[in-house]
Amino acid sequence: MEIIVAKHSGFCFGVDKAVKTAFNIQSDERVFTLGELIHNSQVIEALKEKGIQTIDDIDELRENDCVIVRAHGIGKDVYEMLKMRNVRILDATCPYVKRIHEIVKRKQDEGFKIIIVGDPQHPEVIGINGWCEGKALIIADEEDAENLEYSDEKICTVAQTTFRGSKYDAIFETLKKKFAFALKFDTICNATVQRQTEAAELSKVADAMVVVGGRNSSNTRKLYEICQQNCPKTYLIENADELPSLNNIKTVGITAGASTPDWVIKEVIFHMEDMTNRQEGEIDFSKALEESFTELKNNEVVKGKIIGYNTNDVFVDLGYKADGIIPMEEFIDDPDFDPEKDLLPGTEIEALITKLNDGEGNVALSKKRMDSIRGFEELEDAFKNEQPIDVLTKEVVKGGLVAEYKGIRIFIPASQVSDRYIKDLSPFVGNRIKVRITELANRRRIVGSARILIEEEKNKKAEAFWSEVEEGKEYTGTVKSLTKFGAFVDLGGVDGLIHISELSWNKIGDPSEVLKVGDTVTVRVIGVDREKKKISLGYRKAEDNPWYKIEEKYHVGDIVTGIIKRMVPFGAFVEIADGIEGLVHISQISNVRIAKPDEVLSVGQEVEMKVMEVNPEIKKISLSIKEVKPIDPVREGEEELEPAEEGLPTQHTEELTNTIGDILNEKK
Structure with missing residues (x-):
């Protein structure tokens, strides 16, 4: 018989965190869980052996007792009552559930009506409702949604973390038709999606399916329902003792709910394989858990896998009896940090252990200190090989800038920030720049230069430029x-x-x-x-060039209008277009002789003229006022004027494009 075990089965990270928190407690206080820590009878029995009791009423608590908040979470009002009783609270709420608490509280404050899609009796749903004052509308299925009357309210929809994704989508489509505005948050846990997807695929190829988990576990029941749709021979068991006869079965698939411990899954597999070397008798669950852990020590570098995060912490599976926790603030210093991309579950991360027990049963880790160790090693390598590095500028100090590389300070002198003098360095703060390490005596004295890289790049470009x-x-x-x-x-x-x-x-x-x-x-x-x-x-x-194709713009005989710009003894220069001036010779102003143009004309005066000549080669346009409307002077008692004096020039050419160089050459 071939046995195929689903890759994602057993404890999700929220349940794993809660169980490790409980088993890691070392206290003389009375310790309780408010409701069953997880939906698994074997774990609950193991906790009892450790002295951790389950209670359902907070009135059973006394001052200084220790209470563990289970993975399902609790309502805000319950939190407040626990605080009033002066008990020590160890919060093992799943980070995914905590995120839902934050969403419903924020959106209710913004005026949204909250709708929770899930089982109204499930402790997780009850806890979520407690963060919106118990005013949420709880929808269990499409029928509940269909029965709603239309409302002009705006709604915010969340789902129980173990709810089926396809069913949630269908319910939301119905809700959109019932309310004026509908907002949906995808709150189904990744672990749930992974388990349900794998269970669906595995049940299509298996002759029989075994679903291991508590019968009162919501996510286990949903796995059973999914498998049964594809494989009629699907069995739900809580432990190996409940295994049915699997005669004549060639392929059997095994999956397990998120509340099922690894040792229970292993026991089922051992029984199915009829292993000769498996242990006889009852399994000591506490001992099995302890033996599965690795040993750690302070200031040790460890590798783990990210299992989740919330607004304050990032949770890491270290393969130890407690999870590791890295403060979120160690990530957000990086301006390029994106938690949805950088903190994906399963991503491997390296960190330094700062405390084996942070007081709540978790291993305190530091990514920043780990980055600093690795960063200095990289700086040494970059210094030795003259390689550039990318640094983030943090502040302006006397004499230059301070930048950081993985938490390590690097000084950049003002003269080395650029290849030119920069008076104000403040615009560089908060930006990334490339530098070469020029001095590295120790961690406290590291100097970098951007100028060297800029000049090298310019030299390369200059060499390429001059070659072509x-x-x-x-x-x-x-x-x-x-x-x-x-x-x-x-x-x-x-x-x-x-x-x-x-x-x-x-x-x-x-x-x-x-x-x-x-x-x-x-x-x-x-x-x-x-x-x-x-x-x-x-x-x-x-x-x-205003004279470009001038002959196509102006023709002999055209009537044009222009503004007189300046006058000379032999005529007036008139601007007929931007950059285009023509000459009206003194003889072309009036029907009678005038001594000077300003007798009848003035600068700025608008006049009509006839184009007499266009010569683009020498940039000359000759114009005539008298051919259009001569301007004659009015002179009392003056005899008829004699013809214009001979010897005055009849044309003038002025080149407007002389350069300073041309003038200097003429003077030589």
Whole structure:
């Protein structure tokens, strides 16, 4: 006969924590559990042998007694009554259940009506209801949900941790139709989901299924129901003595409820295999539990598996008679920490034992101290091999920054934070940066440098840049600084200069009129000096030149409007578009001779003109006012003016694109 045992069977971590808490108590006080610690008669008997009694009424407690709160949890009012009786409370409530307590209390305070999906008589459900003042509506099945009247209330729905997931989903779909707004929390324990999923799969391939667990255990009954749907020969037993005859069975599957101890499962397997070397007689459960534990000591490095967490602690299975507990605050210092991803059940974790017994029967662990030990080893290795490390900056101190690597302080001098001078270091605080360890004398004196890495990276980029740069090539860079004569652009390890004359087609007085530090710009290389390591860049584009394809915009004979910008003895310059000026010669202003343009014109005056000539090569447009509407002067008693004096120029060409370099060359 082939025996297949479900991988996830027996104690879940909540039950495991409660049992270990009870068996680990060493006290002269009277010790009680409020209700059965777990739904398993063998464990309850073993606890009695240890002197731990089960009570159902808190009136049986006396001052200074010790009471263990079972994995199912209790209501808030019961907690308050226990405190008033001045008893020592050891809270073994399952972290999953505690999370539900927090949810219902918070959501009720926010105005939600609480609905609990589960068995109304189950102690877990009763305890949950106690955290919302006993006002929750308890739904056991779809029929209960269907019988509800429509309400405009908003509801918050939670489920008993051992409830069937598919059934919970179906009930919630019905509830959504009955209330104006429905919020659902997935509160079914992972261990429950794993056990039910495995039981369903195993029961499909087995000829018979044996479900081991207490008959009053909710999760065990649900496992039995799931298995029976797929395998008619499904048996629910509490121990090996109840095993049925399994003659003519080729394959038998075994699963167990979350309240079933490992030794009970082993006993069932031993009986089924008819092992010749198995022990005869009754099993000493307390002894079996003790013998299954490993030995630990203070300041020992241990490895364990995460079994759960709540807002205060992370619980770790160490294979010891007590679980390990790591304070949650040791995790949340990391800004990238995500409990839903980093604290998955089954994840292996390494920690240092700080106390074998924290006073509540748990092993106190420190991940931070463990990280510090491993972190220093990694720092030594990084220092020896000149490898970069990623550190988190914590604060600004005199002379630089203090950063941390796995709890170890590293000093970064101000001069080593960047490759340039930084007056205010505060923006770096809270960020991660890469550094190289430059000094490591001991744990108290560790120095790092980001500058070395930045300069090395820039040198690599510069070398690659100079090997491929050529005139006409375009690059994207960042404006690094501005001067009166232009803008310096970081091209990635190499700086290039955009001369002020290359920033705009219009005349500008300062580069800041076009760019600001930090701007991302696309530039083209217009000059390369490899010997002096200088790059000249162009920023303005040909298509942005106001004279670009000017002949397509203005034609001889067009009537245009413009503003007079300035006047000279031989005429007036008129702006007809941004960056485009044309000349109205003095002879093209009036029908009569005038000595100077300002006799009839003024700067800022708007005039209509006719285009007489367009010459894009020399950037010249000739205009005429008198061809449209001549402006004649009004002069009293003056004789007719003589024709315009000969010798005055009839045209003027002004090149607007001279650079400082051009002017200097002319002076040589």
